[in-house]
Amino acid sequence: MPGRVQPRQLALALPHAESLTRDNFLEGPANASGLALIDGWPEWPNRIMLLVGPEGAGKSHLAAIWAEQAGARSISAHALTPAAVPGALATGALVVEDLNSPDFDERALFHLMNLAREDQAFVLITARLAPSASHVELRDLRSRLRAVPTISLLPPDDALFRALIVKFCADRQMAIDESVVSYLATRLERSYAAVRQAVELLDTEALRLGRPVTRALAAELLRDA
Structure with a gap:
C-alpha cells in the first residue's frame, strides 16, 4: 500500500547459552x-x-x-x-x-x-x-x-583469539566468513572481553538492520569503537 510505513525489526535480547563442557573448551x-x-x-x-x-x-x-x-x-x-x-x-x-x-x-x-x-x-x-x-x-x-x-590465565595468542571469534559467533548461531574473522582479529583489542562485546554488537545490529554479518557491517559498527 503506498505510503505505508514498514515495521521496524526489533532486536530481542535473547539469552545465548554457552556450552561449558570439556570438549567445548578452546585450548591454547x-x-x-x-x-x-x-x-x-x-x-x-x-x-x-x-x-x-x-x-x-x-x-x-x-x-x-x-x-x-x-x-x-x-x-x-x-x-x-x-x-x-x-x-x-x-x-x-x-x-x-x-x-x-x-x-x-x-x-x-x-x-x-x-x-x-x-x-x-x-x-x-x-x-x-x-x-x-x-x-x-x-x-x-x-x-x-x-x-x-x-x-x-593469560591474554589469548593469535590462534586462540581467532578461535574465540569463531566460537562466540557459533554460540549465537551467527554465520561469518574468513574476512569477518580476519577483520575482527586485526581490529579488536586483544582481550576476551573485547571479542565478546564485538560479537554481541554484530549480532544485535545485524538482527535490527536485517543484514547479514559481513566485513562491511563489522567495519561500519566498529569504525569509531
Missing part, C-alpha cells in the same frame, strides 16, 4: 596451566587453589569442568555467608566464583577456608586479580589468600 598456550590444573585433579599441590585471569578468559568454563569431575557445588563470592559455609562444603568440593566482587563477606570466606582445611575439602576460587592486587580488609584472610597457589 594462554590457558594451558589452567587446563592442566583441572585435568590434574585430585593431585593438586594444595586443596585450595586460586584461578586468576581477565574477564572472559575461561575461568568459569574451567570451574564448570572441574565441578562436573569433582561433584562440586558452586557459589559466587558475594553470596557466601557464614551460615552457608557448611552446606556449601557438603560434597567435599566447592567452586567460589568472582573473588573480586566488591561486596563479599570476608569473614565468611575465612571461615570457609578454615573449615575446608579441617574437612580436607577441595576449593577452587576464581578471581580477576591476584590476592596481592586485591583489597582485602581482614588481615588473616589476606595472609591466607596470599599463601594459596595461584594459576594465571
Whole structure:
C-alpha cells in the first residue's frame, strides 16, 4: 500500500547459552596451566587453589569442568555467608566464583577456608586479580589468600583469539566468513572481553538492520569503537 510505513525489526535480547563442557573448551598456550590444573585433579599441590585471569578468559568454563569431575557445588563470592559455609562444603568440593566482587563477606570466606582445611575439602576460587592486587580488609584472610597457589590465565595468542571469534559467533548461531574473522582479529583489542562485546554488537545490529554479518557491517559498527 503506498505510503505505508514498514515495521521496524526489533532486536530481542535473547539469552545465548554457552556450552561449558570439556570438549567445548578452546585450548591454547594462554590457558594451558589452567587446563592442566583441572585435568590434574585430585593431585593438586594444595586443596585450595586460586584461578586468576581477565574477564572472559575461561575461568568459569574451567570451574564448570572441574565441578562436573569433582561433584562440586558452586557459589559466587558475594553470596557466601557464614551460615552457608557448611552446606556449601557438603560434597567435599566447592567452586567460589568472582573473588573480586566488591561486596563479599570476608569473614565468611575465612571461615570457609578454615573449615575446608579441617574437612580436607577441595576449593577452587576464581578471581580477576591476584590476592596481592586485591583489597582485602581482614588481615588473616589476606595472609591466607596470599599463601594459596595461584594459576594465571593469560591474554589469548593469535590462534586462540581467532578461535574465540569463531566460537562466540557459533554460540549465537551467527554465520561469518574468513574476512569477518580476519577483520575482527586485526581490529579488536586483544582481550576476551573485547571479542565478546564485538560479537554481541554484530549480532544485535545485524538482527535490527536485517543484514547479514559481513566485513562491511563489522567495519561500519566498529569504525569509531
